[in-house]
Amino acid sequence: KRLLEGKRVVITGAASGIGAQVAATCAEDGACIMLLDLDAAKAAEVAASLAGEGHSSVPCNVVDAGAVAEAFRQANEKLGGVDAVVNCAGIWRPSDDGPIARVSDETWDQIIAVNLTGTFNVCREAVKSMEGRGGGSIVTVASVVALTGWEKLNAYSASKGGVLSLSRALAVECGKKGIRVNCVCPGVIETPMTEAVLVYSKPTVLPIGRLGRPSDIADSIAFLCSDRSAFTTGATVVVDGGFSAA
Numbered sequence: 001k002r003l004l005e006g007k008r009v010v011i012t013g014a015a016s017g018i019g020a021q022v023a024a025t026c027a028e029d030g031a032c033i034m035l036l037d038l039d040a041a042k043a044a045e046v047a048a049s050l051a052g053e054g055h056s057s058v059p060c061n062v063v064d065a066g067a068v069a070e071a072f073r074q075a076n077e078k079l080g081g082v083d084a085v086v087n088c089a090g091i092w093r094p095s096d097d098g099p100i101a102r103v104s105d106e107t108w109d110q111i112i113a114v115n116l117t118g119t120f121n122v123c124r125e126a127v128k129s130m131e132g133r134g135g136g137s138i139v140t141v142a143s144v145v146a147l148t149g150w151e152k153l154n155a156y157s158a159s160k161g162g163v164l165s166l167s168r169a170l171a172v173e174c175g176k177k178g179i180r181v182n183c184v185c186p187g188v189i190e191t192p193m194t195e196a197v198l199v200y201s202k203p204t205v206l207p208i209g210r211l212g213r214p215s216d217i218a219d220s221i222a223f224l225c226s227d228r229s230a231f232t233t234g235a236t237v238v239v240d241g242g243f244s245a246a
């Protein structure tokens with residue numbers, strides 16, 4: 001039996017980078033996927049490229065609580081329930097996010113809205129959908145910057161620290177409902193999000209000797225979605241090539 005055979009998985013930010021790879025990996029592992037993203041056209045393209053049958057996409061801005069509720073209504077109706085939810089939607093704006101004196105209200109509000117409030121909106125609907133249906137697995141995506149300080153990433157670091165704390169609080173709240181909540185903290189992963197920055201600063205000092213790939217994160221997330229991680233909840237899963245251990 002494949003790792004996620006028969007599992008119904010909702011993935012936000014699934015049109016690009018880590019989220020698109022999570023969709024591909026989970027589909028290969030036997031899951032039926034619903035992709036949520038701002039970019040409706042790209043999400044539909046990714047959905048059409050996945051292995052297996054029954055995948056779909058819904059345009060959704062995770063900042064809009066009503067749109068998130070509607071997307072979950074569709075997921076419940078179409079899939080008959082949700083077994084796992086993965087929060088990959090996120091933004092960063094490294095050129096606007098420091099030094100702190102230059103961070104605008106708009107930058108702060110936008111980053112907190114998408115990364116933290118968006119994750120909250122999605123987790124709230126995930127819990128509503130999973131409770132009373134036997135539980136499920138929620139995976140949030142923070143970053144190593146939730147654990148270690150990075151210069152000139154003020155709003156982004158704060159948003160990811162919030163995601164990590166929310167995940168732990170929810171794990172404690174929802175354990176008895178059979179809902180597990182785990183937070184993945186990627187290091188530097190080569191995706192469209194980091195492309196522009198990596199041109200200037202390629203970190204060559206990672207203990208594992210290379211940058212991260214979306215598949216490195218997707219493999220850990222597939223495990224957390226699966227029953228193989230049945231006793232893992234409230235965990236901070238660092239996937240950073242040893243960066244934060246060095």
Ligand code: NAD
Nearest residue numbers: 013015016017018038061062089090143186188189191193
């Ligand atoms: P990406 O830019 O390639 O993909 C992000 C996706 O989220 C895009 O498809 C985008 O359309 C979508 N999105 C953005 N705002 C949205 C919104 N309001 N509603 C719905 N969808 C929205 O980024 P990525 O590198 O794949 O990052 C995925 C997640 O991993 C993010 O949360 C990011 O902060 C986190 N992360 C990435 C890295 C890295 O090195 N790439 C490191 C640590 C953490």
